[in-house]
Amino acid sequence: MTENDISKIVFNCGLKIHRKLGVGLYERVYEECLIYELQKAGLNVERQKHQHIEYEDLKVENAYKMDVVIENKVVLEIKSVENLTSFDKAQLKNYLRLGNYKLGMLLNFNQRLFKDGVKRIANGLDED
Template sequence: MSENDLSKIIVNTCFTVHRGMGPGLFESVYEEILYYELKKAGLSIERQKGIPVYWDSLKMDIGFKADIIVERKVILELKSVEEISRVHQKQLLTYLRLTKMKLGLLVNFNEELIKDGIQRIVNGL
């Protein structure tokens, strides 16, 4: 399944979760429900996956933790904040570069309309 195919499933799942729960909950609540729903859809999901970072001969076993990785192709960075800032977009792009993945979705569940809270971040896609 391509990144774009996965993206459609993920976005539709985000719509379902947001419609059911509404905005304003902690990020961890949305993460738990998304994990459950995406697993239920038969997708391979990794949650709070530690990603190593390398610098010269130094290896940091956990340079960062990805909120959710879908099918080892798409990183989901989940937020429940007043407003997404540029640093969140840059953060996700850096995660994509470090993992050599091509697509990330930055999802802010604290929006009245979830369509306003989903941003695609691409790395050579």
């Protein structure tokens, strides 16, 4: 299964959740529901995955924590905020680069239309 195949499943699961629950809940609620839906779809999902980084001769354990990693290919950062910020995008870009993942998705469930809160970010591509 490719990253694009996974991202389509993520979008459809997120849309289903958004339609049923609406906006205004904590990120944790959306995260749990999304993991439930992704696992129902047969995907391997890791939640709150810790990652180390290496800096010169130093290995920093638990340097950051990703909300969700699917099939060890796609990283999800789940939000429930008024607007995504440049920090949110930079954070996900770093997760992708440091973990050598190809695709990440920012999912902001606090938008009237779910599609307006979804941002795909590909590792190594400068897009805004």
